[in-house]
Amino acid sequence: MAMVKFLALNQKPSGIDLERAFKRLKRSVWVFHLNTGSCNGCDIEVLDVLTPYFDVERFGIKLVVSPRHADVALLTGPITIKAFPKVVRALQAIPRPRLVLAIGSCAVGGGIWFDSYSTIGGLHRVIDILKDMGIEIDRVAYVPGCPARPEAIIYGVAVLLDLLKPKVKYRRVKA
Amino acid sequence: MIRVKFVKIVGTSLKKGTVTIKYPYEKPLITSEFRGKIEVDPAKCTGCGACTRICPPKALYLVKEGDNLVIRYFIGRCIFCAMCADICPQKAISVSHEFELATDDIASLYEDIEHDLVKCACGKAFAPKKLVNEVIEKTKLPPHLLTLCPECRRVETVKRLSFRLLGVKW
Amino acid sequence: MERLELSKVLESIARGKRSRDILLKMSKVLGRKMRNVKKVGSTSIFVEIDRDTLPKVALLVLYNEPDVYFRTMVASDERRVEGVYKLYYVFGIDSEGTNIVLEVALPQDEPVAPTIVDIVKAIDWYEMEAHDLMGIVFRDRDLPRFVLPDDWPQDLYPLRKDVSIDSIRKNYSPKAIEHARAIEAEQIVKIPIGPYHPALHEPEYFELYVRGEKVIDSRYVGFLVHRGIEKLAENMKYNQVPFLAERICGICGFVHSTSYCQAVEDALSIDVPERAHFIRSIVLEIERIHSHLLWIGVALHLLGYDTGFMHIWRVREKIMIIAELLTGSRKTYGINIVGGVRKDINKDKIEKVVKTLNEVEQEYQHLIETAMGVPQVKKRLSGTGILPRAEARALSVVGPVARGSGLARDVRKDYPYAAYHFVSFKVPVYSEGDNLARTLVRVEEVMESINIVKQLLDTLPQGPISVDRWDVEPFKRGIGAVEAPRGEVIHMVITGRYGPYRWRARAPTYQNLPAVPIMLRGVDLADAAITIASIDPCFSCTDRAIVLDLAKGSIRTIPISYITQKGLPR
Numbered sequence: 055m056a057m058v059k060f061l062a063l064n065q066k067p068s069g070i071d072l073e074r075a076f077k078r079l080k081r082s083v084w085v086f087h088l089n090t091g092s093c094n095g096c097d098i099e100v101l102d103v104l105t106p107y108f109d110v111e112r113f114g115i116k117l118v119v120s121p122r123h124a125d126v127a128l129l130t131g132p133i134t135i136k137a138f139p140k141v142v143r144a145l146q147a148i149p150r151p152r153l154v155l156a157i158g159s160c161a162v163g164g165g166i167w168f169d170s171y172s173t174i175g176g177l178h179r180v181i182d183i184l185k186d187m188g189i190e191i192d193r194v195a196y197v198p199g200c201p202a203r204p205e206a207i208i209y210g211v212a213v214l215l216d217l218l219k220p221k222v223k224y225r226r227v228k229a
Numbered sequence: 230m231i232r233v234k235f236v237k238i239v240g241t242s243l244k245k246g247t248v249t250i251k252y253p254y255e256k257p258l259i260t261s262e263f264r265g266k267i268e269v270d271p272a273k274c275t276g277c278g279a280c281t282r283i284c285p286p287k288a289l290y291l292v293k294e295g296d297n298l299v300i301r302y303f304i305g306r307c308i309f310c311a312m313c314a315d316i317c318p319q320k321a322i323s324v325s326h327e328f329e330l331a332t333d334d335i336a337s338l339y340e341d342i343e344h345d346l347v348k349c350a351c352g353k354a355f356a357p358k359k360l361v362n363e364v365i366e367k368t369k370l371p372p373h374l375l376t377l378c379p380e381c382r383r384v385e386t387v388k389r390l391s392f393r394l395l396g397v398k399w
Numbered sequence: 400m401e402r403l404e405l406s407k408v409l410e411s412i413a414r415g416k417r418s419r420d421i422l423l424k425m426s427k428v429l430g431r432k433m434r435n436v437k438k439v440g441s442t443s444i445f446v447e448i449d450r451d452t453l454p455k456v457a458l459l460v461l462y463n464e465p466d467v468y469f470r471t472m473v474a475s476d477e478r479r480v481e482g483v484y485k486l487y488y489v490f491g492i493d494s495e496g497t498n499i500v501l502e503v504a505l506p507q508d509e510p511v512a513p514t515i516v517d518i519v520k521a522i523d524w525y526e527m528e529a530h531d532l533m534g535i536v537f538r539d540r541d542l543p544r545f546v547l548p549d550d551w552p553q554d555l556y557p558l559r560k561d562v563s564i565d566s567i568r569k570n571y572s573p574k575a576i577e578h579a580r581a582i583e584a585e586q587i588v589k590i591p592i593g594p595y596h597p598a599l600h601e602p603e604y605f606e607l608y609v610r611g612e613k614v615i616d617s618r619y620v621g622f623l624v625h626r627g628i629e630k631l632a633e634n635m636k637y638n639q640v641p642f643l644a645e646r647i648c649g650i651c652g653f654v655h656s657t658s659y660c661q662a663v664e665d666a667l668s669i670d671v672p673e674r675a676h677f678i679r680s681i682v683l684e685i686e687r688i689h690s691h692l693l694w695i696g697v698a699l700h701l702l703g704y705d706t707g708f709m710h711i712w713r714v715r716e717k718i719m720i721i722a723e724l725l726t727g728s729r730k731t732y733g734i735n736i737v738g739g740v741r742k743d744i745n746k747d748k749i750e751k752v753v754k755t756l757n758e759v760e761q762e763y764q765h766l767i768e769t770a771m772g773v774p775q776v777k778k779r780l781s782g783t784g785i786l787p788r789a790e791a792r793a794l795s796v797v798g799p800v801a802r803g804s805g806l807a808r809d810v811r812k813d814y815p816y817a818a819y820h821f822v823s824f825k826v827p828v829y830s831e832g833d834n835l836a837r838t839l840v841r842v843e844e845v846m847e848s849i850n851i852v853k854q855l856l857d858t859l860p861q862g863p864i865s866v867d868r869w870d871v872e873p874f875k876r877g878i879g880a881v882e883a884p885r886g887e888v889i890h891m892v893i894t895g896r897y898g899p900y901r902w903r904a905r906a907p908t909y910q911n912l913p914a915v916p917i918m919l920r921g922v923d924l925a926d927a928a929i930t931i932a933s934i935d936p937c938f939s940c941t942d943r944a945i946v947l948d949l950a951k952g953s954i955r956t957i958p959i960s961y962i963t964q965k966g967l968p969r
Contacts, residue, residue, distance in 0.1 A: 091624040095649025095730050098693065102719075105712040107258065109249040135571075136548050137623040159286065162335070163306035166286040166643055170627035171557055171567035172547075176305075178335050197331045198338065200308040201649060201730050205257040210331035220332035222304065226341040227271045229359060235772040238706055241765065248713060258720065262727045262742075285635070285642040310642055310733040315741065 082114025083153070083215065086124035088144050091173070092131030095201035096158035100128055108204040115211065121147040126214065128207075132160040132173040133180060145184065151192040155214050157207060162196040259326055264309045266327040269302065269342060273321035276300060276344040276357030280313035280322060289313055296354045297343050304330055304338040319363075349378035412438050417495040421464060422446075428459055435502075440665035440877045442814060443489075443498040450503045450512050457488070457501075458518045466494040468808070469521045469795045470880075473891050473903040474529035476560045480874055484510045484535060487891065488522075489878065493813040498878055505535065514540040521795040523913065532558040532629075546622055557630055564630060614927055617919045619912055632902045633895070637663065637871070640899060641735045644890075647904060649730055650693065653686045654883040655890070655904060656735040661816060662892040663737045663899070666877025669869045673818070674862040675739035680818040681855050682726060682734070683881065684848045689718045690884035691841045691848075692763075694935050698838065699770060701929045702779055707770045714762050721755050724748055739865020749856050760849050767842055780835040784918040784930035787832060796914050797907045798886020799844070800934050803837035805830035810882035817881075822854045834926075834933045841884075841935075874900065883907055885935045908936050 089097055103110045104117060118124050121144045133141060145152065156177040159165040164175030174180055181191060197210035212218040250258055276298055281289045288307040292299045314322040332338060346354035347361050355378040365372050374382050391397045405426055413419035425446065426433050435447040448456060462469075473487040483504040490499045505512055514537040516523050527545040529535045534556040536542070544551065557567055608616045628647060632640050644659045645652035657679055664671055692715040699707035719729045726732035726742060734742045771777055786796070791804040801808045809826045811819045827843040829836035873896050880889040886907025893901040911934045918930050 091626065093624075093646045093649040093652070095646070095652070098650060098730070102712070102716070105716065106248050106709055107250060107713065107716045108252065112249070112251075131624075132626065134623060134625060136625060140623070159288075159306050159308055162338070163286075163288075163303055165306060166308060166646055167626045167628070167631060168286065168306060169564060170631050171564045171571070172625050172627045193333065195331055195333045196305060196335055196338065198304050198307060199328060199330070200646075203257075203328050203729065205252045206328045206331065208252060209329045213331040213333060220334075220337065222330050222332050222337050224337045224339055224341075226343060229271045229274050229276060229342050229344045229357070235769050237772075238710070238766075238769050241710065241769070242706075245713075248716075260720065260724045262724055264727045264733075283636075283639065285639040308642060308646075308731070308733075309728065311727070312638075312642075312733075 082116070083125040083211070084116050084118045084123055085126045085128050085155075086118055086121045086144070086148065088121075088127045088129050088141065089137075090129060090131035090141050090161075091134035091137045092158065092160055096130040096160075096199075099201045099204050099207065100130070100157065103204040103207050108208065110208060110211075113208075113211075121145075122149070124148055125151075126153045126155055126211070128155050128157055129161050129177055130157050132164050132167055132176055134173050136172070138174060138180075141180070142184070142187065142189065145189050145191070150190070152190065153193045153195075153214055154191050155195050155197065155207075155210055157197045157199075157202050157210065159198055159200045162198050165200070257328075259328075263326050263328075264311050265325050266304060266307070266309070266330060267302070267311065267314060268323050268325050269300070269340070270321045270323070271342050273319045274300065274342055274344075275319055275321075275359040275363045276342075277318065277360055279316050279318060283312045283316050285310065285312070296346050296348070298346055298357055300342045300344070302340040302342075304340070305335060347376055349376070349381055351378060351381050353378045355379065409436060412436055412444060414438075414442075414444070414497045415495045417466065417492050418444060418497045418499065421467070421492065421499060424459075425456060428452075428455060439500070440668075442496060442665070443500055443876075443878050445487075445500045445502050445876070447502045447504070450505060453488075453501065453503055454513055454515050454518060457515045462518055464492075467492050467499075469519050470498070470887070471889050471891065471903065471905040472522060472525040472529065473901070474533040474535050474558075475893060475901045476533060476558065478507050479560060482507055484533070486512060486529070486535065487876075489889070489891070491814065493808060496814045498814075500878075510534060511536045511538060513538050516540055519795075520793045521910065521913070524909065532556060534559065546625055557627065564627070564634075612924050614919045614922050614924060617916045617927075619915065628904065629902055632899055634898070636898045638736050640902070641737070642731075642733060644904065645731050645733065645735070648906065650690050651686060651883045651885060651888075652731050653682055653735070654881045654888050655906070657683060657817070658879045658881040658888045658890040659892065659902070659904070660735050660737050661879030661881065662877045662890045662902075663879075663894065664877070665879055666875040666892055666894050667869060667872060669738050669866060671739055671866065672863045673860045675864050676818040677821075677855055677859050678740050678742075678744060678864065679735070680822075681744075681852055682722070682732060683817070684852045684855070685718060685722055685725070687848045687884045688759075688845055688852075689715055689722065690935075691845045692718065694841060694884075694932075695767075695770075695838075695845075698929060698932055699776065701932055702776050704770065704773050704776055707766070707773070707776075710766050711763075711770075714759055714766065717755050717759055721752050724751060736865060738869050739863070741865070743864050744859070749859070753853060753856060756849050756852060760846070763845060777835065779926060779929065780833070780838055781831075782833050782835075783922055783926045784834045784933055785832045786914055786918050788830070790917050791832070791914065794914050795910060796886070797910050798883070798935075799837050799840040800886065800911050800914060802826065802828045802840045804832035808887070810880050810887045814880055816879075818855060821858065822851050824851050834929060837933045844884075871896065886911060908934070912936065 087100055102108065127145060127148055154177065156162050161177050164173060167173050168175045184191065193214060195210050195214035197206055199206050213220050278291055281291050286306045286308050288303045290301055292301050311324050314324050344357035344359065347356055347358050348354050361375055365375055374385060377385055388399045406423060409422040409426060410419055413422055429448065429452055432449050432452050433446060437445055439445045468491050470489040470491045475485045477483055477485050483506060486503040488501040492499065503512060512535060514526060516526060526537045527542060530537060530542045531545040531547055552570055555567065555570055556562060628643060632643055635643065640659055641656040644655040647655045692711055696708045696711040723729045725744060725748060726734045734740045786804045788805045791801055791806055797808060805828065807826060807828045812826055824847045827840050829839055871894065873894055875894045878889065878891050880887060888907060889905050891903045892899050915931060915934060919927060922930050
């Protein structure tokens with residue numbers, strides 16, 4: 055009996071706990087900006103979202119300096135091989151539930167340099183690698199755009215937090 | 230005595246008021262020229278692949294699936310430059326104002342257009358049916374040569390020429 | 400007899416008095432070793448010299464001339480063409496608008512060249528990059544790992560023609576992921592928080608060595624944004640590369656695509672229609688306005704005046720809207736192609752743009768007056784981060800950094816391009832060399848840019864917006880230079896069959912970053928952030944190669960283990 059209890063305590067957080075924590079996150083998330091080697095186009099649009107015309111602070115979203123305080127990592131850039139260790143470090147520091155918003159065509163699919171020798175090619179290529187290292191990402195959302203408009207970023211945050219259902223769907227038509 | 234001139238900013242703020250556009254409850258700040266997602270008209274597309282050759286990030290690319298040729302559009306890598314719309318000879322690609330493309334499933338960012346391929350007498354499927362029909366319509370070249378794959382076409386052309394010019398039958 | 404004929408040839412090639420004098424001086428020094436002087440494109444004179452005469456030429460003839468500045472250096476693998484590696488050293492005669500390019504050929508089995516870093520201080524990073532990416536060895540100097548990661552395999556040089564991107568990926572990428580934690584994990588924790596530039600959120604950082612509250616020296620660790628752009632372009636077609644170039648930097652991208660197009664047009668002698676020149680200049684100036692407003696907002700934020708930041712970015716939003724109206728996208732405009740532009744301007748748009756610019760001008764002037772009246776802004780900017788004129792000249796810095804230290808350098812005036820022949824404008828120059836000088840240069844440039852755009856819109860000529868067709872000739876060389884908001888951008892292109900054979904894009908921050916350690920000496924730690932920001936660093940422009948800079952500091956509060964781990968000489 056004691057053995058069973060001990061094993062239960064040492065288990066990783068169960069799915070049920072995560073759901074509860076996620077529900078609490080529905081409103082004001084704190085975001086951490088993670089630049090993995092982008093051209094800065096999407097980064098200045100992220101800063102632009104804070105300025106008066108778009109004013110994301112009306113939703114309570116705040117930009118924080120340390121990943122330890124953050125709920126969401128705003129990832130821009132195609133993840134260059136030199137920046138990859140920093141990405142690992144920063145994502146590890148974010149406490150569970152860990153959410154990542156991949157902003158821009160570089161973060162989603164590697165962008166115009168997806169086949170270069172010094173880029174890994176976007177978030178979807180590293181998710182499995184991070185899982186092997188023990189870094190689980192609980193929810194991901196992808197925001198295409200080059201650079202992604204501030205309105206698209208707000209829409210992306212809403213999709214990430216499950217406030218809106220995504221509009222795009224896979225389509226296959228015959229010519 | 231410090232000159233407190235900078236307090237003027239309060240006046241500026243009050244005069245300006247609020248400029249925030251409360252997206253998503255209000256309409257976003259888009260001009261008529263904005264380039265959003267492209268729409269490919271499957272009726273007009275002939276599968277020539279010109280768009281796949283000019284696309285800088287290769288977001289439009291060709292995939293051969295058995296006897297079908299698929300033109301795949303990966304929205305995730307698109308840079309919204311609209312070069313494909315400029316270069317399409319059939320004007321099948323149009324640019325929309327759509328930017329609300331966020332999703333949590335990356336597989337939903339793909340759009341496919343399937344083309345049937347013409348099969349040569351030798352069995353090789355070499356070009357989309359619509360493209361071959363287009364070439365037959367627009368050029369004066371004989372249809373019986375155009376429905377052959379390039380290798381067979383070469384052989385057939387030499388055969389016919391050598392018969393016509395030299396009287397040699399292969 | 401021979402000397403007389405040579406001087407006649409040089410006179411016919413020279414573009415003016417200054418270039419003639421310099422070419423004659425070179426011929427006196429080099430004698431018979433000066434071979435093959437020829438005019439290339441519309442602004443350049445290429446001179447072939449032996450590699451052993453390089454230091455002599457660099458010192459005696461070019462570097463001592465007061466109006467000659469070092470612009471860029473390109474290493475090119477031409478083994479398929481002539482069986483040699485080539486180094487092109489581009490020097491510019493500012494007063495005349497001519498480039499003198501020294502062409503040095505290195506045999507393919509012995510790519511060794513003498514270093515000229517003691518003579519031309521500014522060439523330091525270029526030599527290290529040429530070694531890292533192309534494998535050129537420079538005698539008598541240290542060549543640490545610069546652009547590529549530390550564990551990159553030896554003898555794998557990405558820019559060589561016999562190395563394909565696929566082969567590099569096979570040889571390297573898995574190791575990076577395995578070593579990820581081992582290499583960098585420990586070090587990140589020890590880096591102090593200060594130098595991580597809070598406002599720009601770039602992945603690079605500066606290490607500051609402090610004694611008490613004052614900064615003694617600094618080190619830049621970066622080049623994490625290396626994406627292999629120059630290698631990618633060699634597999635692309637001519638009209639795809641402007642989109643690649645535009646994404647070198649998201650803030651000043653249009654200057655890179657314009658500069659690339661100008662280099663190709665220079666190499667192939669393409670006659671671009673005037674209307675295209677005007678449209679390019681209009682969009683370039685609008686980009687300058689938006690970039691300077693961005694910088695002013697960020698600077699105010701760093702000085703603690705957040706209200707100013709929000710107001711300036713509110714004004715900047717109007718510029719983004721008219722940029723979208725003119726080009727189709729808020730940033731990364733995508734309207735440049737070789738031979739012209741893709742999008743036209745009509746009268747309706749012109750009216751809207753002029754109306755917006757008038758509003759912006761009024762609000763901007765009012766805001767700047769108010770911001771300068773805030774006590775912390777002016778006090779903290781003046782007297783800090785001084786770059787003396789002599790150092791600025793030695794490092795050949797560009798842009799507002801040069802103009803803030805008394806050097807009147809501006810590509811729009813010295814090497815005019817596009818439609819800048821047709822407008823009149825002032826170039827603000829301040830001589831104090833401190834942060835305030837650089838700030839005022841940018842503040843005034845915004846007003847000048849608004850003026851230029853209004854002049855251009857007024858006199859926009861009719862006509863086509865791009866050439867109908869142009870023909871490709873392989874292995875032609877061209878140089879294109881543009882004044883970006885941060886300084887001079889210069890690209891060199893060697894044409895190939897379907898795309899560029901070799902493309903070198905040099906951004907202004909690459910030239911300016913070596914000046915930062917000088918500016919940071921003796922600065923209070925609190926002012927370090929604004930000093931670094933005052934060169935308006937655009938790390939993504941610089942980081943098309945990877946950089947590791949060296950500091951010469953002696954007293955440090957940072958564990959020495961970090962520095963020795965990297966294996967860099969001290």
